[in-house]
Each structure stands twice: as structure tokens, then as C-alpha cells.
Amino acid sequence: MSLTALKIENLSKSYGKRLAVKELSLEISPGEIFALLGPNGAGKSTTINMITGAIRIGSGRIEVFGHSIRKDYLLTRRLIGVMHQEIVIDTFFTINRAIKIHSGYYGVPDDPAWRNTLLERLGLVPHLDKPMNKLSGGLKRRFMIAKALIHKPRLLILDEPTAGVDVELRHSLWEFVREINAKGTTVLLTTHYLEEAEQLCERIAIMDNGSLVALENKEKLLDRLAGRKMTLTLDTPPTFSGDIFSSLNISTQVEGNKIIFCLKDGILPGNILQILQQNNIQVLDIETEKPALEDVFLTLTGKKPLTRKNNNCL
Amino acid sequence: MKDSTPHPLYVAWLPFVTLLKREILRFLRVSFQTLLTPVITASLYLFVFGATLGERISVLEGYSYAQFVIPGLILMGIINNSFANVSSSLFMSRYLGNIVDLLVAPITPPQLILAYTLAAMIRGLLVGSVITLISLGFASMPWVHPELCLVMVFLASFLFAQFGLIAAIYSNTFDSLSMFNNFIILPLIYFGGVFYPISILPPFWEQVSRINPLFYLIDGFRFAILGVGDASPFFSFGFSLTLSLSLFVWAAILIGKGYRLRP
Numbered sequence: 001m002s003l004t005a006l007k008i009e010n011l012s013k014s015y016g017k018r019l020a021v022k023e024l025s026l027e028i029s030p031g032e033i034f035a036l037l038g039p040n041g042a043g044k045s046t047t048i049n050m051i052t053g054a055i056r057i058g059s060g061r062i063e064v065f066g067h068s069i070r071k072d073y074l075l076t077r078r079l080i081g082v083m084h085q086e087i088v089i090d091t092f093f094t095i096n097r098a099i100k101i102h103s104g105y106y107g108v109p110d111d112p113a114w115r116n117t118l119l120e121r122l123g124l125v126p127h128l129d130k131p132m133n134k135l136s137g138g139l140k141r142r143f144m145i146a147k148a149l150i151h152k153p154r155l156l157i158l159d160e161p162t163a164g165v166d167v168e169l170r171h172s173l174w175e176f177v178r179e180i181n182a183k184g185t186t187v188l189l190t191t192h193y194l195e196e197a198e199q200l201c202e203r204i205a206i207m208d209n210g211s212l213v214a215l216e217n218k219e220k221l222l223d224r225l226a227g228r229k230m231t232l233t234l235d236t237p238p239t240f241s242g243d244i245f246s247s248l249n250i251s252t253q254v255e256g257n258k259i260i261f262c263l264k265d266g267i268l269p270g271n272i273l274q275i276l277q278q279n280n281i282q283v284l285d286i287e288t289e290k291p292a293l294e295d296v297f298l299t300l301t302g303k304k305p306l307t308r309k310n311n312n313c314l
Numbered sequence: 315m316k317d318s319t320p321h322p323l324y325v326a327w328l329p330f331v332t333l334l335k336r337e338i339l340r341f342l343r344v345s346f347q348t349l350l351t352p353v354i355t356a357s358l359y360l361f362v363f364g365a366t367l368g369e370r371i372s373v374l375e376g377y378s379y380a381q382f383v384i385p386g387l388i389l390m391g392i393i394n395n396s397f398a399n400v401s402s403s404l405f406m407s408r409y410l411g412n413i414v415d416l417l418v419a420p421i422t423p424p425q426l427i428l429a430y431t432l433a434a435m436i437r438g439l440l441v442g443s444v445i446t447l448i449s450l451g452f453a454s455m456p457w458v459h460p461e462l463c464l465v466m467v468f469l470a471s472f473l474f475a476q477f478g479l480i481a482a483i484y485s486n487t488f489d490s491l492s493m494f495n496n497f498i499i500l501p502l503i504y505f506g507g508v509f510y511p512i513s514i515l516p517p518f519w520e521q522v523s524r525i526n527p528l529f530y531l532i533d534g535f536r537f538a539i540l541g542v543g544d545a546s547p548f549f550s551f552g553f554s555l556t557l558s559l560s561l562f563v564w565a566a567i568l569i570g571k572g573y574r575l576r577p
Contacts, residue, residue: 053417105416105420106321
């Protein structure tokens with residue numbers, strides 16, 4: 001039997017008549033950093049809440065390291081550490097007290113060495129005796145990560161971990177997640193920062209309207225759906241017909257003396273250059289641009305980019 | 315092969331102990347509100363009915379009014395505080411969202427119920443004990459059946475801890491939570507024979523009072539202290555025990571199903 005850190009089979013959940021998650025199936029291998037992406041309301045948090053037990057499963061099955069989260073819920077909850085999307089803190093206590101309480105909730109006696117490591121690594125030591133409600137948003141988020149890790153989970157679930165935190169903290173959190181992962185913890189991440197998923201994850205799943213619309217290795221996903229943009233600068237504006245590339249079945253776009261190609265489906269720059277050479281067309285410069293996950297995301301979820309010029313091949 | 319090796323130092327009962335400790339620390343952190351205020355309120359009642367007005371009132375032959383009213387005031391403190399501890403803590407956890415910390419932790423429903431219940435009982439019994447100590451300055455009590463006293467205070471605190479759990483689950487707003495206290499508990503206490511024996515009421519109202527479940531708790535407790543009451547102590551005990559167990563089952567079903575906790 002193959003080992004999976006997380007196995008989801010035909011998972012569905014509805015709220016009244018609205019189906020929040022529809023027949024979702026996916027597997028995450030141990031040691032992976034896996035991204036679950038999707039626009040607001042796609043069903044990501046509902047899925048995570050079903051995995052952790054915060055909400056009940058509608059239908060389907062979830063296994064954590066081979067154990068059913070229904071039958072073996074006491075065990076699977078010990079295997080999972082979760083940082084929720086909303087800031088969830090116990091306002092009655094200081095960081096120091098709250099983190100000890102959280103360890104106890106998981107049946108783990110206080111381990112000062114591990115507790116101090118977490119608090120130091122997350123920069124919480126100077127704030128140990130501050131009441132929770134006096135902490136800044138960034139400190140609360142750091143505390144929530146410490147809380148998720150205090151019982152040394154095998155599967156760490158981060159639901160929008162860097163939402164609303166500054167760039168510096170975001171990067172330090174990424175570094176910390178990589179370290180935790182390198183020590184053997186599997187990570188499931190949802191994020192709105194697509195750069196975060198690109199930086200951290202090997203495989204990516206994209207959800208939209210409760211359904212899975214993509215699940216692939218990051219590089220393959222980018223190559224398959226976005227392609228690489230190649231811009232050729234010619235000595236003069238092109239006068240030839242686009243038909244010369246018909247054998248490649250490739251779309252072109254002309255801007256002045258530049259011609260832009262989208263390299264998808266195994267088409268290489270050499271294929272295009274060869275055609276241009278055969279037609280005695282002089283190329284002055286070649287520029288290629290890697291596709292961004294954002295482009296794939298926008299395509300699959302049917303959203304249009306709002307903040308940046310869409311210069312992709314889609 | 316199943317690879318499932320969570321933290322090796324797992325202690326199965328620690329989640330329960332931690333939640334119980336958390337609940338106790340919570341009410342101790344706001345002890346002015348949770349312990350001192352009810353004690354002051356009860357002390358004022360004792361002063362008014364024990365040292366001043368009480369000397370002019372006699373409702374039970376052979377006993378001063380202070381002796382009559384003290385059992386009711388002790389039980390009122392226990393009931394109010396046991397109820398308030400669970401209902402406010404659980405409701406606030408739901409309201410603020412940190413209930414999710416418990417929902418995703420390896421805590422069983424019985425552990426959750428027991429931890430909330432015990433913490434509520436501890437607060438209720440602490441308040442009750444302090445009121446008892448203060449009452450010694452106003453009247454000496456015969457303590458006729460001390461073992462029954464203990465049984466009745468444990469039952470009262472347990473029963474209202476369960477009611478607090480139920481109220482916290484059904485309430486969606488602070489308003490609806492306060493309705494449980496203002497429109498259910500308070501009238502039941504005041505009409506339950508804390509300040510007067512129901513035997514002095516006209517027959518119709520006496521019969522109405524007998525359908526008030528709190529009457530049996532209060533009357534049973536008063537019987538245990540003074541040796542006299544309006545109802546049979548066996549019936550009072552049996553009724554209170556049955557009601558306690560019924561509310562426990564109700565709370566257990568709600569929490570076991572995750573009603574309004576785990577959508």
C-alpha cells in the first residue's frame with residue numbers, strides 16, 4: 001500500500017443548497033509542500049476545515065497518513081497542525097501561557113526546549129508576557145504558526161498564512177516553512193499570494209467553485225497552460241504573413257518591429273528561428289519570459305488580471 | 315505500511331486536564347467579576363435580610379429569617395456562578411472563534427463536557443463556600459444533614475453547568491444568552507422559595523411553585539441544613555438528580571453532534 005500524507009476521496013460539502021466543495025479528490029505525499037489555490041469562495045478553507053475536523057464532512061473520505069479522520073480522529077488530529085485563515089487567539093492569556101495551553105490540548109507535556117525554539121525562531125520571545133489582545137496582527141499570525149507547530153505535527157496546514165503581513169515577515173515565514181519541511185513535515189498551503197506558491201511548492205492544485213480545476217507539478221502546469229513568451233526584435237517591421245508559422249499552429253502578435261510568440265505544447269524557440277531563417281528574415285534580438293502562476297490561475301478560474309498588464313500567451 | 319508517528323510523549327488525559335486548567339485560570343484572571351462580585355452581592359442580601367429587615371420577619375417557626383434565607387442565598391450563588399462560568403466561556407469561544415482550537419484538538423466530547431462542567435462547579439462551589447463563611451457572621455446554622463448538603467450543592471452546580479452548556483450552544487447573540495439568565499434562571503430562583511417558604515402561598519400558587527424545578531433543589535438544601543422543608547427530601551433529591559442527568563444527556567447530544575459548533 002502506498003503511503004500518503006493526505007488522501008481525499010470524493011469529498012463534498014454543502015451549506016444549504018450551495019455546494020461549497022464538489023467531489024474533490026487529491027493526494028499529498030509525505031514531505032511535500034503542496035499548494036491549494038483558488039479565488040475567494042473556491043472551497044479551500046472548507047476543505048481544510050473538513051481535514052482538521054473544524055467542520056463535518058458532507059460526503060467522501062479523508063485519510064491522514066492512512067488513518068480515517070472520522071474513525072481515528074484522536075490520532076489524525078495529533079498528526080495535524082493547523083494555522084487558520086482567521087486570527088484565532090485566546091485573549092485571556094499571554095503568549096507564554098497560551099502556547100503551553102495549546103501543547104496540552106494536543107496531549108503533549110510542555111517541552112521548554114522546543115517551545116523556546118519556536119518562540120525564538122518566530123521572533124516572539126520579546127513579547128512573551130504580553131496579553132494576546134495587545135499584539136499586532138503580524139505577531140498574532142506568528143503566534144498562530146507557533147501554536148500549529150507546538151505538538152510537532154506530521155502534516156502542517158497553513159490557510160493563508162501570510163495574509164496581511166509585511167514583505168519581510170512573509171519571506172522569513174517562507175524560510176521557516178522550508179526549514180520545517182526539510183525536517184520531514186508535510187505542508188499543505190493555501191494562499192492568495194501566487195508568488196508564495198511558486199516559491200514554496202512542488203505541486204499545485206487549483207480550485208474554483210468548489211471543484212478541482214488543476215492538479216499538477218508546478219513546472220508542468222506552467223508549461224502546459226501558460227507557455228513561455230518569446231519576443232523577437234526584427235530589423236524592420238514584419239511584412240510577411242503569419243501563415244509561415246502555420247505548421248507550428250502557434251499564435252503571433254506584432255508590435256512595431258517586434259513579434260511575440262507563445263511557446264506551448266512542445267514548441268521550441270529553435271522551431272521558430274528555423275522558419276524565420278528559411279524566409280530570410282533577420283532577427284536582432286531574442287527575449288524570453290517565464291510564465292507566471294498568476295497567468296495559469298487567471299485562466300483556470302476565468303478571472304481577468306486587474307493589477308498587471310496581461311503580457312502572457314493565454 | 316501506515317506511517318503515523320505523532321509526538322511520542324502523548325498523554326491521553328492531558329487535553330482534558332489542560333482545558334480544565336484553562337477554564338479555572340480564565341475565571342481566576344477575572345476574579346473581581348467572577349468571584350468577588352457574587353460574594354459582595356450575597357453579602358448585601360445577608361446584611362439586608364440577616365442583620366436588618368430579617369429581625370422583623372418570621373416565616374418558619376423556630377428559625378430566624380436569616381437562618382431561613384441563608385441556604386437559598388448559598389444555593390443562588392452556586393447556581394448563578396456555575397451557569398455563568400460555562401455559558402459565558404463557551405459562548406465567548408464561539409463568538410470570538412477560538413472554539414476552533416478545541417474542535418481541531420484531540421479532545422473527546424466527554425472530556426470537553428467534563429472539563430467545562432468541573433470548572434463551573436469549582437467556581438460555583440468556591441462562591442458558595444465563601445458565602446457560607448460570611449453567613450456564619452449573621453446566623454448559626456444547625457447543619458442537620460451535612461452529607462445531604464454536599465450532595466445538593468454538587469447536584470445544583472452540576473445541573474446548572476449543564477444548563478450553561480446548553481444555553482451557550484443555543485445562543486447566537488449576547489442578547490439571547492442573557493435571556494436564559496434574566497427570563498429563566500432569575501424568575502425560577504425568586505419563585506423557587508429562596509426568600510419565603512412556598513407553604514405560606516395561597517394553594518394555587520403553592521401548586522404552581524411545585525412545578526418549578528429549582529424549588530426542589532432549594533428546598534432539599536434547606537432541609538439538609540435546617541431539618542425542615544416543604545417537600546420530601548427524597549423527592550427533592552430524586553427530582554434534582556433526574557433533572558441533572560437529563561440536562562447532561564441533552565448537553566452531551568449537542569456537543570457529541572457538534573450542534574452549532576461544528577457545521
